[in-house]
Amino acid sequence: MAGKPRVPWDLSEIIPLSIPKGVKKLCELCEKPAHLQCTKCRLTFYCGTEHQQADWVGIHDRICQLLVPIRSPAPFYSLQADRDTHRIQTRIKQEQLVEISRAVAQSKLFEGKYMEVQPAAQFFLRCATDIFGPGVVQLVPAYLLLAESSVGLGSLSQAKRFMSAAEWVVLRSPDCGPAVRHQLHRSLGRLYTMMGNLDAALLHFANDVYYASEEYGLDNTVTCDGYFLMANVFIQKGERLIAHSLYSEVARTWHSHLTKLFESLKQNSTSLEPSFDKSQRAEVDQMLRTILEAGENNSIQNKSQIALVAHCLAMLWFLGGDPQKALEFGSRALQASQLIPHHDLTEPIQSLLQLVQTGLRPDTDTS
Numbered sequence: 001m002a003g004k005p006r007v008p009w010d011l012s013e014i015i016p017l018s019i020p021k022g023v024k025k026l027c028e029l030c031e032k033p034a035h036l037q038c039t040k041c042r043l044t045f046y047c048g049t050e051h052q053q054a055d056w057v058g059i060h061d062r063i064c065q066l067l068v069p070i071r072s073p074a075p076f077y078s079l080q081a082d083r084d085t086h087r088i089q090t091r092i093k094q095e096q097l098v099e100i101s102r103a104v105a106q107s108k109l110f111e112g113k114y115m116e117v118q119p120a121a122q123f124f125l126r127c128a129t130d131i132f133g134p135g136v137v138q139l140v141p142a143y144l145l146l147a148e149s150s151v152g153l154g155s156l157s158q159a160k161r162f163m164s165a166a167e168w169v170v171l172r173s174p175d176c177g178p179a180v181r182h183q184l185h186r187s188l189g190r191l192y193t194m195m196g197n198l199d200a201a202l203l204h205f206a207n208d209v210y211y212a213s214e215e216y217g218l219d220n221t222v223t224c225d226g227y228f229l230m231a232n233v234f235i236q237k238g239e240r241l242i243a244h245s246l247y248s249e250v251a252r253t254w255h256s257h258l259t260k261l262f263e264s265l266k267q268n269s270t271s272l273e274p275s276f277d278k279s280q281r282a283e284v285d286q287m288l289r290t291i292l293e294a295g296e297n298n299s300i301q302n303k304s305q306i307a308l309v310a311h312c313l314a315m316l317w318f319l320g321g322d323p324q325k326a327l328e329f330g331s332r333a334l335q336a337s338q339l340i341p342h343h344d345l346t347e348p349i350q351s352l353l354q355l356v357q358t359g360l361r362p363d364t365d366t367s
Contacts, residue, residue: 025037025045027048027051028045028046028119029046029051029054029055029122033047034046035048036048036049038060038064041064041068043067043068043071043072044071054115054116054118055119057116057119058104058108058115058117058118058120059104059119059120059123060119062101063097063100063101063123066096066097066100069093070090074086074090091131094127094130095131098124101120101123101127102124102141102142102145105117105120105121105124105142106145107279108120109145109148110279110280110282111279111282112152114149114152115153117145117146117149118146118149118150120145121142121146121149122146124141124145125139128142136173137169137176139169140166140176140180140183141183143165143166144183144184146162147160147162147163147166147187147191148187150162151190151191156191156195159191159194160191163187163191166187167184167188170184178211178212178215179211179215181211182207182208182209182210182211182212182214182215182222185204185205185207185208185211186204186205186229188204189201189202189208189229193229193232193233198236198237202230202234205230205233206230209223209226209227209230219253219256220253223253224253224254227250228246228250228287228291231243231244231246231247232290234246243294244294247291247294247295248305250291251288251305251308251312252308254284254288255308255309255311255312258312258316258319259315259348262352266355281316284316285313285316285317288309288312288313288316289313292306292309295309303336303340304336304337304340304343306332306333306336307334307337307340307345307349308333310329310332311330311333311337311348311349313333314326314327314330314333314349314352317329318330318355318356323356326352326356327353327356327357330352330356331353333349334346334353337349
């Protein structure tokens with residue numbers, strides 16, 4: 001982790017627990033005997049300051065006070081109706097915690113903060129287990145987040161353990177839907193890519209695309225991201241013709257998606273609800289830049305494809321509220337399109353550049 005994260009209070013305020021005989025407190029992260037407690041909720045415990053800091057930065061700052069009604073002893077109710085109401089309310093709060101921890105872990109994974117993903121994903125796994133029980137499909141996303149963050153940290157053995165747990169759950173759940181299966185195969189493809197087993201990676205990415213298309217459709221951006229991962233593997237295998245064909249499919253799908261968002265903005269002339277957050281936008285930018293660079297370095301790639309990808313990037317950053325980047329990529333797109341007589345993208349690119357220059361910008365997501 002770059003730079004040690006600081007918690008918002010002095011660590012000296014975290015006092016050693018006076019643990020009653022027979023009561024064992026366990027660390028939130030490693031489940032070893034705990035000697036420190038959070039002074040805010042006073043219901044979360046740690047083996048030392050290092051794990052306390054890691055948990056705070058990873059997830060605890062978002063859920064500290066939300067844990068109080070969950071982890072506090074249940075009040076005594078004499079009436080069954082009151083007990084049922086309390087149980088329902090507790091379940092609702094637990095489901096909220098599951099969604100918060102999942103979203104936090106996913107966002108940190110997009111941002112490449114792999115060390116910070118782990119506490120959020122661990123909490124997601126524990127909380128989901130409390131609600132749904134062990135060995136059920138609802139736990140698979142948590143296992144995959146733990147596995148992918150482990151891959152990012154270079155711990156392939158740990159990644160394989162989490163991935164095996166996810167595979168086992170899916171295999172014993174024949175009614176598991178295509179959305180979960182696509183996520184599983186995408187994560188397995190990434191793992192095998194890191195391990196250098198490119199043929200296995202391609203097999204899993206192919207399954208990823210199959211299940212994603214079942215869930216979202218062939219022309220969906222989720223599905224085409226699987227094509228991008230396959231293309232990267234073909235590049236490693238030296239099969240560039242296949243890779244560039246897949247890159248073209250990815251560019252076409254994203255161009256269609258971004259054009260719809262852009263046209264919606266022009267028609268409303270006000271603000272646009274963000275379709276992806278800051279970290280996801282950065283991931284799309286990296287993907288499209290990879291395709292653009294591959295096209296510019298490829299003698300068989302035509303100027304039309306370069307114009308298409310550069311136009312994608314211009315729309316992406318215009319919608320993201322960065323006119324400078326929109327202008328940069330829009331100019332590159334226009335330059336490429338003007339080399340082709342009567343190119344059908346020249347007018348849309350000019351329209352985008354005109355909007356950039358007049359200062360029209362959507363409200364942006366700063367999360």
